[in-house]
Amino acid sequence: MFKAIVSAETLSSALDSVSVLVEECKIHLEEDGLRIRAVDPANVGMVDLSLEADAFESYEADGGLIGVDLSRLEDIAGMAESGQLVQLELDEETRKLHAQIEGLEYTLALIDPDSIRQEPDIPDLDLPARVVLEGKDVNRAVTAADMVSDHIALGVDEAEEYFYVDAEGDTDDVHLELTADELIDLEVGSAHSLFSLDYLKDMNKAIPRDAEVAADLGEEFPIKMYFGFAEGQGQVTYMLAPRIQSD
Amino acid sequence: MFKAIVSAETLSSALDSVSVLVEECKIHLEEDGLRIRAVDPANVGMVDLSLEADAFESYEADGGLIGVDLSRLEDIAGMAESGQLVQLELDEETRKLHAQIEGLEYTLALIDPDSIRQEPDIPDLDLPARVVLEGKDVNRAVTAADMVSDHIALGVDEAEEYFYVDAEGDTDDVHLELTADELIDLEVGSAHSLFSLDYLKDMNKAIPRDAEVAADLGEEFPIKMYFGFAEGQGQVTYMLAPRIQSD
Amino acid sequence: MFKAIVSAETLSSALDSVSVLVEECKIHLEEDGLRIRAVDPANVGMVDLSLEADAFESYEADGGLIGVDLSRLEDIAGMAESGQLVQLELDEETRKLHAQIEGLEYTLALIDPDSIRQEPDIPDLDLPARVVLEGKDVNRAVTAADMVSDHIALGVDEAEEYFYVDAEGDTDDVHLELTADELIDLEVGSAHSLFSLDYLKDMNKAIPRDAEVAADLGEEFPIKMYFGFAEGQGQVTYMLAPRIQSD
Known part of the structure; x- marks a missing residue:
């Protein structure tokens, strides 16, 4: 019923x-x-x-x-x-x-x-860093990175205490730093991972610009993003696997 | 001149x-x-x-x-x-x-x-049912039917006294009923005909959303639709031949 | 630096x-x-x-x-x-x-x-006619001409004292006359030249609708157009060579 x-x-x-x-x-x-x-x-x-x-x-x-x-x-x-x-x-x-x-x-x-494809088990990961930011900042980072590359690095600088976004293209680069002051919240921890921009662009489409998005990050680990909708009575968790970092 | x-x-x-x-x-x-x-x-x-x-x-x-x-x-x-x-x-x-x-x-x-192709004689038909509705309801019915099918049935339920729209797709169906209360006017009569949605979509494009549209219907007969524009000093009549109903 | x-x-x-x-x-x-x-x-x-x-x-x-x-x-x-x-x-x-x-x-x-291609020397021409008009009138002329032709004639009628735009298509023509009253300014002189509409359409895209555009014209000569932006602290000069007039 x-x-x-x-x-x-x-x-x-x-x-x-x-x-x-x-x-x-x-x-x-x-x-x-x-x-x-x-x-x-x-x-x-x-x-x-x-x-x-x-x-x-x-x-x-x-x-x-x-x-x-x-x-x-x-x-x-x-x-x-x-x-x-x-x-x-x-x-x-x-x-x-x-x-x-x-x-x-x-x-x-x-x-x-x-x-229909089997439902995944979403693993319970112990990710050391947490960044809380507005949906519009997620959009800004993803849009800018997309201008130069098809992948994006997300990480936290532990010494300087900021969250950063890096995209390196063949000729041009994009870099964004957000300090604790510019974020809603920042829990510093060891974090740097590379992701496919295609997936983040898709997920970004569904994130309301005014949503509060929490992102958990680690060192070459998946990212987990959480946000609410319907006045908090709906919750979404996205998890995205990292790409292998090439040096 | x-x-x-x-x-x-x-x-x-x-x-x-x-x-x-x-x-x-x-x-x-x-x-x-x-x-x-x-x-x-x-x-x-x-x-x-x-x-x-x-x-x-x-x-x-x-x-x-x-x-x-x-x-x-x-x-x-x-x-x-x-x-x-x-x-x-x-x-x-x-x-x-x-x-x-x-x-x-x-x-x-x-x-x-x-x-230029010869002008048609628009036949004077004696259609038993008349439905008067707003342009936006025509639009709603046509748009919904278009999601599932390429034809649309329009008719009047004489016993229950309502106008209905039916579209049957391969897997999904759309059905809309409008009673006399929800219409501007309804003259009940025997009416059920199937039409090509392509034509109704084209005609719908030209019907102002706030126009009062009168539609005359019969049993496997053409539909005639009348509406005004330019504050009533312009009049349009559309006539659309029915498709053969397959059972 | x-x-x-x-x-x-x-x-x-x-x-x-x-x-x-x-x-x-x-x-x-x-x-x-x-x-x-x-x-x-x-x-x-x-x-x-x-x-x-x-x-x-x-x-x-x-x-x-x-x-x-x-x-x-x-x-x-x-x-x-x-x-x-x-x-x-x-x-x-x-x-x-x-x-x-x-x-x-x-x-x-x-x-x-x-x-990068060498920078041009923009010649100092002594053009006999000057028309000053709003960017939206440039847009109007170019848009209308584009409906019928791929070239456009611009000129000044010395006797009647008006600026004109002419576009002749295979079947249809467009003609626009703007008198001194309808222009911001008009300096009458001998002027009639034919231009490629493609270029004027491109230049028109960059001209703000509310800009004051000065255009200098001659007889089978280039057109020079001047307009400002950024509250007058930016200046643009366009020069466009004429097409050979065919009779």
């Missing part, structure tokens, strides 16, 4: 966070909210999303699992005008999801969850 | 209503206003447009006929800024149309009307 | 004026400001730009010369948000230009000035 009413904006935010990595996903319809975990085909980027029942106007679920084509569900949410609500109801028998927006009913065929 | 001054907005609205179906058309320069009738190359969609002399700042004509390339005339109207007037004057001798916007003069070569 | 701070808007305006004609250019870092002169590969359009030291927040230079890829430098200026400042500093040893915007540092590899 699944029956819920949610603002189109909240639904879109949730789906967009996942669709930057995968086209289809499994959605766990837990009693206390939705949960999605997915990994991209290359096993490089992972997402773990939860949207609490409180983020919905009304929410009833008892632990089911559905498979969805994300772009179709995003199209449905996109049909709503600003402020409109989307009613969702699962038809267990036909395995279809009914979505209603002000009298308009969309019947979405679900995908067999077994045909 | 033809000499007229009209707001660029009114001229654009008139031309856009026709150009969604055809590239060239004949324009009848009647004493009491302009009249255009055209049918698309496949003989599926027809338009009948009239723009009364009162819709113009000034208007003089004595029954001539010209052939025009619609996109060129639309480009001319598009050069005007909001609120600017377009002066039109036919040079009978050279068969050119002079268009003037604030000192800028555009001389448009006309097309021999005989080289 | 070169070290300067300038608003991103002023820097962008300067670069855009040159990049409509060439991809790379030499920049003279004079004591009293920047100076750029360039000619397009076909030797048809030339630009002479100066940006006074007063247009900068701070400016120090001692007469150096650098070669730059304009699109890269434009990208850097484009990273700044409205109102932000760009700090520029030349590293003489590495021949790199450091650009900084709020903590973000971009290191731009310079181009050997000797590898």
